[in-house]
Amino acid sequence: MTQSEKQIEVGTGSEARSITVRHRSGPPDRPGLVWLGGYRSDMAGTKAVELDRWAGENGYACTRFDYSGHGESGGDFKLGTISRWLEESLAVFERFTGGPQLLVGSSMGGWIALRMLRELRASGNQERILGLLLLAPAPDFTSDLHEPLLTEAQKKDLEDKGYYEEETPYGPDPNVFTRALFEDGRKNRVMTGMIETGCPVHILQGMEDPDVPYSHALRLVEHLPADDVVLTLVRDGDHRLSRPQDISLLLNAAAQMLAG
Template sequence: MTQLQMATVGQDDKARRIAVRYRASGNEAAKAPGLVWLGGYRSDMTGTKAVELDRFAELHGMSCLRFDYSGHGESGGAFIDGTISRWLEESLAVFDAFTRGPQLLVGSSMGGWIAIRMLQELRKTGQAERVSGLLLLAPAPDFTSALHEPLLTDAQKQALETQGYFEEPTPYGPEPNVYTRALFEDGASNSVLTGIIETGCPVHIIQGMEDPDVPYEHALRLVDHLPGEDVVLTLVRDGDHRLSRPQDIARMLKTVAAMTRR
């Protein structure tokens, strides 16, 4: 287990302590890209996929960065304050503080959206070469507007309007998911499914066809917004949203190995 470190992101009343576990490269001569894990909504860096990615990095002498967004896992801050912009700011700050050279961004669910937005922001600042590739697992870009808003009930819309949030049971834990009006409004300002997403790097998407949270048609829609070259979509016929079965982990790591050999 890599040592827990804390990084401060933001200033004054917006400062929050972000929990980070960073594994330095054990083989600098290999010059392989580092690995950066970007988790999903309400997930943390101790999940199966994140831990297995770190174990792969250790085995192959690669660097690996894992962290918890504010309001998640071991990080500070309130979950209800979370937005895509807030979590994106934290992701970029930790990326800048801990990583050097090219990195493979591995984003799961909401982390796929964060990965795309990170790449866009890095391209704006002339740092596109920092991202060697995107590996997106059941990616959920624009999930607020594309996946949730069309299904909102009248009661949920009323709760967003009057109290600023609503809660929804989840099969992934005892606590309900919380969705805020700020999350929906901010999500709209971070939309990526509005035109061609310029990547400048390879993209590999792994999507389960039995995913109850992110339909595989959403992955097909994402592909439509990516450049035609160097984009691979792997559909897993019996795969769910977690993609954490042994065969799913093996598929993820095989893809990581291929993308870091390029």
């Protein structure tokens, strides 16, 4: 199965940004995989690379890309919002995939996956989603996980500067959270009622995750249908879920869901 790297432009005028996509082709009669990364992560991360490798070895199409302001894509990270990254995700999905797809969303990518599902269902294209495989999913993280813990200094920075910075163990540069991200996040909340999926959902969640507590995954399950939902708790798993044993869980879950 061949892999190609391409750039597409999303948005017009001052909103235009170049999105870098790596697409591995697969048989047209088999479903494919779409990788949706997390906040400030990119498609060169361990989980995305291993998923793509596995897809190539097992004859599945796989599409991965970087949101604007991430990795190899253009655009200013500080302009990023859930709506903006959702628009890019839908554009990549429409341009590079055909037939049923398994959306694999990590952290914020889980939120993007749920919003994509809602948009595709609204447009009558729900059959394009084979299932959702969510790793440490962080839907509504701005309002539910970050806002309640904001310090007075962070609130002041949001008000005065429009953003605040926060140290992160995942890289040398601090995370940046903008007022626009929080405001837009409220408009994209999904855990406000039942989430009609119409497809299987499998969640992998570490119980030692310092960024997205496993209680958040339990709350998400409460908003999902009673059938076709599996939650796998990894007792010693962290937020990354990138250890060999975590990757094995990811690939086994993907194989099961693709096989139906």
